[in-house]
Amino acid sequence: MKELTPRKIVRELDKYIIGQTSAKKSVAIALRNRWRRQQVERPLREEISPNNIILIGSTGVGKTEISRRLATLVNAPFVKVEATKFTEVGYVGRDVESMVRDLVEVSVKQVKNEKEKIVLKQARTNADERLLACLFPKGDTSSMSEESLSRQERTRGKLRKKLLAGDYEEKVIKINIQASPMPLMQVMGPIGMDDITGNIQDMLSNVMPKKNKTQRLKVEDAREVFIKEEAEKLIDMDDVVKVAVTRTEQNGIIFLEEIDKIAGSESSGPDVSREGVQRDILPIVEGSTVSTKYGQVKTDHVLFIAAGAFHVSKPSDLIPELQGRFPIRVEMNNLTKSDFVKILTKPKNALIIQYMALLEAEGVELIFLKDAISEIASIATELNDKMENIGARRLHTVMTSLLEDILFQLPDKKISLVKIDKKTVREKLKNISEDEDLRRYIL
DSSP: OTTOOHHHHHHHHHTTOOSOHHHHHHHHHHHHHHHHHHHSOTTHHHHOOOOOEEEEOOTTSSHHHHHHHHHHHTTOOEEEEEGGGBOOTTSSSBOTTHHHHHHHHHHHHHHHHHHHHHHHHHHHHHHHHHHHHHHSOOOOOTTOOHHHHHHHHHHHHHHHHHHHTTTTTTOEEEEEEEOOOOOOOOOOOSTTHHHHHHHHHHHHHHHSOOOEEEEEEEHHHHHHHHHHHHHHHHSOHHHHHHHHHHHHHHHOEEEEETGGGGOSSSEEETTEEHHHHHHHHHHHHHOOEEEETTEEEEOTTOEEEEEEOOSSSOGGGSOHHHHHTOOEEEEOOOOOHHHHHHHHHSSTTOHHHHHHHHHHTTTOEEEEOHHHHHHHHHHHHHHHHHSOOOTTHHHHHHHHHHHHHHHHHGGGSOOSEEEEOHHHHHHHHHHHHHSHHHHHHHO
C-alpha cells in the first residue's frame, strides 16, 4: 500500500477507465488517506474519519467501475448496494445493516481464498493420496508379513507415479463426499432476518450429523473435489474470520448506488419514507457496531462511495446529517465522441479487444479500421443525444447490433478474416439508426 501513491492509483485506473480525472483523483486521495491513517499514533488514529465521496453523473460514465477497480487494486472487500432496495425500520424488506453483513461475507470469502492458495500444495498431496486409496485400496494389512507390506508399498509407489503422470485421469471411480445441507426457507421479516437464518443454518450444520453421498466421477474431477475438502481441513476458520473482520473494518468499501432516489422526503413505496431510509443509513455511515454471524463489526472506518444521477433531486436534498458524512462531491463529465473512441480501443478490457478474442476462438481475425471505430463512436454519441443518455453502455448495444449477423453466421463460413470499415458500420446500422421505433427498442 505504501507504494500506491495517488498518482500511481490514477495511472492504474487509467488502464480501465477513460477520462473522469477529478473522480479518479478524489478516490485516489481517499484511498491513500487510509494508509496515512494507519501510520498515525493512537488515539488520534481512531478520530480520523474516512473521506466518503458522492459521485454525481449520468449512468454509464464510470461511477461503479471506478469504485470496483479501486477495491480490486488494493484487494479490499467491496460490495455494491442499491439504496432503493432498503426499507425504513419497521417495514418488511432489507434493512440497511445487511450491507455490512454482505461486506463481511465478501471479506471472509476473500481471506479464505487467500488461505487456500497457501495450503494448496499440501491439499493437492493429500488429495492424490485419497485418489490412490480409491483406485487401489490397501485392504487389511494387519495379517500381512513385512515382506508383503514392503512389496505392497513398492507397488503403490509405482502406481502413485503413474497417477501423478496423469495416466488415470479418465478412469471413473466412486468417491464419498459430504452432502450439502438442505437450504432453510428464507423468512422475510424486519431487521436482520437474513442474518438470523444464516446463524440458524450454521448451528444446525454443527449439531446435525454430516451426511455423505457416493458419486461416480473421473479421477481429474474427483481430484478437484478432494483438493477443496483437504484445503478446508487445513485452514483455521477462526483465523480467517479474525482477519476478515479486521479487513472489513479497516479496508472495506461500500458503494451506495442510486442515492439520489432516496433524496427528499417523498414516499418511495407504500408508507415508506425516503427520509426514513436516509436516517437508517446515517448511523452506519457515521460509525456504528453491527451484529453479524462472524461477530461485532464496526463501520467507523469503512469507506462509503455514494453515486447518483441527481437529474431530479440534488445532493442538498439529502438530510443535512447525511450530507455532512460525504464531504467530497465529484461531478462526473458526460462522455464525448472522443471518449468513446478511446473506450473502444485504449482500456485493457476494451470492447474491440473482447470481440477480437471471441472471434479468435473461431480461428478468425477481426480487424476494425480507424474510420469504423470513429463511425461507431459517432452513432453512440448521436443516440445518447437523441434518447436517454446511458453513457458507455450505449457502445455495447451498438457493437452487439453491428456484429450480430457475423457472430451468428461465422461458424458455418470458412473464412479467416473479418474486416470492419466505415461502410460496413453504416450498412449494418443504417436502418436501425434512422428508424425511430427500431432505434428506441434495439439501440
